[in-house]
Amino acid sequence: MSQSFSLDPVEVALSPLQRFEEYLQSRGMRMTKPQRLLIEHVFSRHDHFDADTLMDQLKGEVGEIGRIGRATVYRTLNKFVEAGLLRSFTLDGRAVYEHDYGYPQHDHLHCTKCQRLFEFQSEELLTLRDAVAREHRFRVTGHRFIISGICDECQRNRRREKRKHDMI
Amino acid sequence: MSQSFSLDPVEVALSPLQRFEEYLQSRGMRMTKPQRLLIEHVFSRHDHFDADTLMDQLKGEVGEIGRIGRATVYRTLNKFVEAGLLRSFTLDGRAVYEHDYGYPQHDHLHCTKCQRLFEFQSEELLTLRDAVAREHRFRVTGHRFIISGICDECQRNRRREKRKHDMI
DNA sequence: ATCATTGCAAAAGATTTGCAAGGTC
């Protein structure tokens, strides 16, 4: 799962870790090493990822902890979403996660060739969404907008492939 | 999976069945009883459904065929999508299907309380989508826009529930 | 007579859950 940097972080008072600690305390839950490691890893760079990718990356990290089990990863990601740290959506049957806390609202362009996700912001979209909702007397809680297609780079590559093919 | 009627069918030359037969013939595939039964059932009313719901409904139908296996349902639904008869998207981890052939492009409002899907059309959304794509040099192949929230009816019910609760 | 389709069961892929053991407050 690849990424694209395009939107700037929003000013926030607390670090993700601090915010999570607050969340845990307010619910009588406990901070642990696996959770801390996951939060640090996940917020060390802004990208999109799924549970499996994350598992793989964690294997790479010379764990101060021997190993983080798959179940723990899933359980912790769910907590992060619950805590408002991450947002998740489904892409091709698997859950994809991205930063929520400290990042502005945005939507996605999905390249069906290279599978990369690109972000964009549109105030207009929110206006449209709210107008539609109002018309239908809906109380909006959120939305999901994904534009799919072929990204610029993949279009170029295809043209190149095509030329190569034409020459044969 | 419930439905809402709001958009009018588009004029089409061929019936879904005829269109499917054309599709099959063009690929050397064969028309069978299960497929015909499924196409008739699915196009007998305009609603959203998932594979499981469909299976359940089929059990009800006094089958001229003894039974349609789960695998056949899945395989046939995929063919329908491939043939352009149905469109599918994912909701809470499962595939949801709806009519495509003979129905205008539209997007959805999803009530997270009663799980119903409501349809709406917005030319403006398409314009916005294409503008965003152009900015990113994306070649658009499609999009997915789902507004989630609470529908009018469920809001009323909640208010009623709340009143009842307040009285106790 | 071909060869696509079916039904069943098994497989696959993603995520969740039960439970004993370990860690945190």
Added chain:
DNA sequence: GACCTTGCAAATCTTTTGCAATGAT
């Protein structure tokens, strides 16, 4: 010490696949 969290394995859920039997052209 109470009880939340972990890791592992088993379970779940949805969808796909292998295969022998059946059916369409």
